[in-house]
Amino acid sequence: MRRWLFPLVFGLGLSLAAGPLRLATTTSVHDSGLLDAILPGFTAETGIPVQVIAVGTGQALAIAGRGDADAVLVHAPALEARFLKERKGVLHACLAKNRFLLVGPPEDPAGVHWETNVLNALRKIYLKGALFVSRGDESGTHKKELELWRAAGLRPQGKPWYLESGSGMGATLVLASEKGAYTLTDLGTFLFMRDRVRLHALFDRDDPRMINQYSYMAVNPKRFPWVNFEAAEKLRSYLLRPDVQEKIGGYLKDRFGQSLFEPLYGRCVIPVP
Amino acid sequence: MNELVEITLRSLLVSGSATLLAALFGLPLGLWLGARGRPQRLAASLLYAGMGLPPVVVGLFFYFLLSRSGPLGSLGLLYTIPGMVLAESVLAFPLIAGFAMAGVAEKANPVRRLVKSLGGSELQAYLTLLAESRRVVVAALAAGFGAVISEVGAVTIVGGDIRHATRVLTTAVVIETRKGELERAAALGAVLLGVTLLITAVLVLFGEREAR
Numbered sequence: 001m002r003r004w005l006f007p008l009v010f011g012l013g014l015s016l017a018a019g020p021l022r023l024a025t026t027t028s029v030h031d032s033g034l035l036d037a038i039l040p041g042f043t044a045e046t047g048i049p050v051q052v053i054a055v056g057t058g059q060a061l062a063i064a065g066r067g068d069a070d071a072v073l074v075h076a077p078a079l080e081a082r083f084l085k086e087r088k089g090v091l092h093a094c095l096a097k098n099r100f101l102l103v104g105p106p107e108d109p110a111g112v113h114w115e116t117n118v119l120n121a122l123r124k125i126y127l128k129g130a131l132f133v134s135r136g137d138e139s140g141t142h143k144k145e146l147e148l149w150r151a152a153g154l155r156p157q158g159k160p161w162y163l164e165s166g167s168g169m170g171a172t173l174v175l176a177s178e179k180g181a182y183t184l185t186d187l188g189t190f191l192f193m194r195d196r197v198r199l200h201a202l203f204d205r206d207d208p209r210m211i212n213q214y215s216y217m218a219v220n221p222k223r224f225p226w227v228n229f230e231a232a233e234k235l236r237s238y239l240l241r242p243d244v245q246e247k248i249g250g251y252l253k254d255r256f257g258q259s260l261f262e263p264l265y266g267r268c269v270i271p272v273p
Numbered sequence: 274m275n276e277l278v279e280i281t282l283r284s285l286l287v288s289g290s291a292t293l294l295a296a297l298f299g300l301p302l303g304l305w306l307g308a309r310g311r312p313q314r315l316a317a318s319l320l321y322a323g324m325g326l327p328p329v330v331v332g333l334f335f336y337f338l339l340s341r342s343g344p345l346g347s348l349g350l351l352y353t354i355p356g357m358v359l360a361e362s363v364l365a366f367p368l369i370a371g372f373a374m375a376g377v378a379e380k381a382n383p384v385r386r387l388v389k390s391l392g393g394s395e396l397q398a399y400l401t402l403l404a405e406s407r408r409v410v411v412a413a414l415a416a417g418f419g420a421v422i423s424e425v426g427a428v429t430i431v432g433g434d435i436r437h438a439t440r441v442l443t444t445a446v447v448i449e450t451r452k453g454e455l456e457r458a459a460a461l462g463a464v465l466l467g468v469t470l471l472i473t474a475v476l477v478l479f480g481e482r483e484a485r
Binding site for chain 1: 340341342343346351352433434435436438448450451452453455
């Protein structure tokens with residue numbers, strides 16, 4: 001039996017591995033439906049099917065860092081810089097941005113909505129000991145949250161009011177809503193969930209600290225020779241094309257009255273060295 | 274094809290193949306262990322403990338095994354259906370073997386003695402035991418199938434929940450929940466329960482008819 005089983009399994013694996021592009025992404029670009037809106041155009045033009053693995057930035061980079069994906073779409077500039085430095089990724093390109101918001105119960109017990117500086121808003125939550133839900137999952141949003149606490153000079157970890165959900169943004173918003181807690185969210189997921197949760201946007205300002213930047217990288221073919229680099233290069237050019245960038249910017253703009261993802265045309269607003 | 278139908282069929286394909294693969298090894302092992310005279314405490318402990326194997330841990334194990342940087346990476350099985358089937362069959366195996374072992378233990382000796390006294394061989398004794406234990410086999414298969422079709426940890430890590438490629442009912446429930454589409458998630462959950470009930474009912478009917 002082993003004589004035919006091995007070629008069978010091998011052949012099946014090979015036929016499935018060839019051709020499609022595997023894209024490991026953060027959950028927000030997938031769960032918001034953005035990828036379903038723009039990737040079919042790429043497949044139609046190039047004939048390359050794209051398999052999306054939507055797992056959160058930390059896991060996406062971990063998968064790609066073992067050569068199990070051909071490209072990534074993530075939103076954590078510091079982690080991206082490390083990924084490039086470790087020579088796991090190449091051809092970094094900034095695709096789009098939106099912003100992070102602090103949301104919380106409409107009563108706003110800590111008085112966050114008066115603040116014009118996000119660090120002061122976090123200090124108020126800290127001093128009040130108001131419930132705060134952290135993603136706690138190494139996602140881009142979680143990384144941003146930790147960076148903000150650090151910048152504010154605070155260590156909320158271990159405080160009884162600091163809850164770590166360990167789940168995705170949607171589930172975390174539901175948890176925050178049920179607990180009457182504050183949380184940090186990306187704009188897109190919040191707009192999607194707004195009608196289903198009892199949370200208000202309490203800090204929603206043009207603050208450079210609150211920029212949420214989405215980037216694309218191909219996995220380095222020199223380090224992982226089996227990756228579909230040609231397809232990853234093609235997808236990069238496609239995503240940066242003006243008409244596709246405009247499509248990204250226009251995605252669901254009518255429904256929400258603002259862009260979920262503002263196109264960057266490859267120009268990073270947060271530098272990724 | 275309707276996406277719901279596609280996902281449901283894929284769930285059945287993955288769970289069905291995994292159950293059959295696990296049964297191919299698990300049933301003979303279970304029968305053999307159950308048919309041995311003295312109780313096999315070590316084997317029983319291992320199998321019963323295996324019933325509690327955490328799916329995410331099995332999933333992680335197979336992730337490292339099948340990863341392109343892992344020992345079986347060249348097969349390219351990560352994020353494919355065959356890869357999911359392998360991981361799921363490891364989860365189903367202890368259930369199938371364990372149920373079979375426990376189920377045949379009582380009648381194994383009488384059956385063997387009877388077959389031998391009629392001049393039958395050892396193999397014939399096992400085949401007769403298998404034929405006499407259809408209900409046990411059904412219970413074992415139902416337990417294995419139920420465990421893998423309802424499981425989400427391993428299929429997520431090994432399959433990656435790729436739309437039109439590796440998404441199954443449980444991972445679809447997770448993603449709809451994550452999106453906040455709770456009604457759609459609940460509807461998918463209902464389909465999952467319905468499918469499990471249907472397959473189990475078919476198995477039971479099959480077992481009853483043959484047992485008569």
